[in-house]
Amino acid sequence: MAEVLDQQAGTIFVGGGGPDHAAAQTLLLKYANRHGMIAGATGTGKTVTLQTLAEGLSMAGVPVFLSDVKGDLAGLSRPGSAEAKPHEAFLTRARQIGIDLDYQGFPVTFWDVWGEQGHPVRTTPAEMGPLLLSRLLGLTDVQEGVMNIAFRVADEQGLALLDLKDLQAMLVWVGQSATQLSLEYGNVSTASVGAIQRALLVLENQGGQNLFGEPALQLSDILRQDASGKGVINILAADRLMQSPRLYATFLLWLLSELFEQLPEVGDPDRPRIAFFFDESHLLFADAPKALVDKVEQVARLIRSKGVSVWFISQNPADIPEDVLGQLGNRAQHALRAFTAKDQKALRLAAQNYRPNPDFDIAEAIQSVGTGEAVTSLLEAKGVPGIAQRTLIRPPFSRMGPVSAAERAETMNASPMGLKYGARLERDSAQEILAKRAEEAARASAEAEARAKADDGLFDLGREEYRNARRYQPPREAATPRRSGGGSSRGDSIAETFGKSLARQLGTRSGQALVRGVLGSLFRGR
Known part of the structure; x- marks a missing residue:
């Protein structure tokens, strides 16, 4: 035998x-x-x-x-x-x-x-890469170029592409930043981004979201021998x-x-x-x-x-x-x-x-x-x-x-791979990082807008105080001899009155608001 x-x-x-x-x-x-x-x-x-x-x-x-x-x-x-x-x-x-x-x-x-x-x-989109993903999605050459740009930018900015949501979020960001990216990487068409997103949606509906994620398959786990x-x-x-x-x-x-x-x-x-x-x-x-x-x-x-x-x-x-x-x-x-x-x-x-x-x-x-x-x-x-x-x-x-x-379940239960790959791992990646960036940018914009409105209000308050000072009319007094060098006593009186009023205002909350309004307006102008 x-x-x-x-x-x-x-x-x-x-x-x-x-x-x-x-x-x-x-x-x-x-x-x-x-x-x-x-x-x-x-x-x-x-x-x-x-x-x-x-x-x-x-x-x-x-x-x-x-x-x-x-x-x-x-x-x-x-x-x-x-x-x-x-x-x-x-x-x-x-x-x-x-x-x-x-x-x-x-x-x-x-x-x-x-x-x-x-x-x-x-596996992850990052491990599969743009070439195989483009093949998977049936993309045109132009769309494949946009996919390559998305992967390149994600790599340069440390945005991990671990699942379909990460890739979809990255493509949204690429579409929003098309003008800036086109100057460095070439034309980024929002129509191409939209076509890729539709293809990803079809893939997701076919169960593609199950393929992409962590923990990703490690080659060492398929290169094994048993005890015998x-x-x-x-x-x-x-x-x-x-x-x-x-x-x-x-x-x-x-x-x-x-x-x-x-x-x-x-x-x-x-x-x-x-x-x-x-x-x-x-x-x-x-x-x-x-x-x-x-x-x-x-x-x-x-x-x-x-x-x-x-x-x-x-x-x-x-x-x-x-x-x-x-x-x-x-x-x-x-x-x-x-x-x-x-x-x-x-x-x-x-x-x-x-x-x-x-x-x-x-x-x-x-x-x-x-x-x-x-x-x-x-x-x-x-x-x-x-x-x-x-x-x-x-x-x-x-x-x-x-x-x-039952026999299949028995074989699976005896395998150590169940503990390693059974539970899906979720960690911060492109989607979460881009969402945090968008949230921080929105918060910063809201704060800047609030400061701008506050500065405008304070400046308006200062102008109102100035207008009130200009409208102030002091009582007439007996004429005094003119000083050499010209200038009317009425003008001097108004200037002195405004100066005193301004000095008093600087010692009050409204005076402080006036200064902040004026200075704030100046700094904002810079």
């Missing part, structure tokens, strides 16, 4: 063609980080192949992250059973390919953006997430980008640090702008040096851009149906992606392989593509199919 995991040889048994082991197909762990592809029509066995590879990698101590689109990969957390319906078929298959059917469960952590079928998984040394299999509940395909694709691309940016270079390790399975990967490339496809290609090409193994799962290899497809050295092609001329062309192109085997026609084999069988090509020594082989995929050791709500 063959071993599923050969630690000494560094291989994982994938499948075979018979008891002679002549056609045994093994995945070399050393070259698993050269990425891979699982393709085939619906119902041809892609999920079984994904489950089998995830089990083998976990047994080798490699953590796995995969999305559960239909809910049936949750069975990885439970051992298979001899009482289950496919047991006899699995037993027959195990004998054919020469392995023991060793039912067992695997260490699993459930994740869910909505926090219902798994621990909440979150098995790699933890992280399963993202994606059945509901698939209803928002743009959100689904952007989140997984963000996670891949985070792995690329944070993990150190390790060259060619003896095994991957993590294996990343991207199910329904055509959603990543559908209607994607060239800049984003170029980024995916760059990540796929360079991330292998970080020890990350990326597997794209799709119905047809044609769904994956050629530049990305060229990076996928390990391949398992399940059956393709060629009912139309377009299908036949796609079939021929798929067959051309394999190293020819003189024993059979690859295009014909791709059409005729049964459920659970695939045309495989796995990298050999020195990274050379293996000759295409018709391979019976090893039956999974874990349960095929979903788990009950």
Whole structure:
């Protein structure tokens, strides 16, 4: 009997063609980080192949992250059973390919953006960045430019963008400050700001507010092993997430980008640090702008040096851009149906992606392989593509199919991730800081207005006192001789009277008000 995991040889048994082991197909762990592809029509066995590879990698101590689109990969957390319906078929298959059917469960952590079928998984707008957010929102180039300005200003002013409310508040501020910002960063159109806000509102209505927030997912929490040394299999509940395909694709691309940016270079390790399975990967490339496809290609090409193994799962290899497809050295092609001329062309192109085997026609084999069988090509020594082989995929050791709500809850309760990510964290960020600034500015404006009104009132009081002094008419007295130098006694009398009155007023509250009114008016004028 063959071993599923050969630690000494560094291989994982994938499948075979018979008891002679002549056609045994093994995945070399050393070259698993050269990425891979699982393709085939619906119902041809892609999920079984994904489950089998995830089990083998976990047994080798490699953590796995995969999305559960239909809910049936949750069975990885439970051992298979001899009482289950496919047991006899699995037993027959195990004998054919020469392995023991060793039912067992695997260490699993459930994740869910909505926090219902798994621990909440979150990120922040700041970590996702303007490029991926613009892709998520379907923004135009002009709107993406405004989004970049918002992120740049937030970074320069220390305004943390931690959730959707922060980003919405930041965009409001950018719109209000468009005139000043345009001088330094370029034109900021309020129409573009409004379009972004509408897109954010749609995203919020689709549940996007659950994705953004703290505590954000830390990569160390998906790069774990259990006490026995098995790699933890992280399963993202994606059945509901698939209803928002743009959100689904952007989140997984963000996670891949985070792995690329944070993990150190390790060259060619003896095994991957993590294996990343991207199910329904055509959603990543559908209607994607060239800049984003170029980024995916760059990540796929360079991330292998970080020890990350990326597997794209799709119905047809044609769904994956050629530049990305060229990076996928390990391949398992399940059956393709060629009912139309377009299908036949796609079939021929798929067959051309394999190293020819003189024993059979690859295009014909791709059409005729049964459920659970695939045309495989796995990298050999020195990274050379293996000759295409018709391979019976090893039956999974874990349960095929979903788990009950009670079983899922039991797995989640046993995980330490619940305590860390269960409660949402709220702290002062862009929204709160901008609100405080607006409140302080409003308070300062109100105080300045109040002081201005008070100063105007005091000045008016001073003018009234002056007018009262001018209206004062002293009683007539006997004429006195004119002083040399001219000037009337009436004028002197009025001046003296006003001076005395002013001196008296300076000693009273009204006099003090007069001085404050005059001086206040002068200082305010400055």
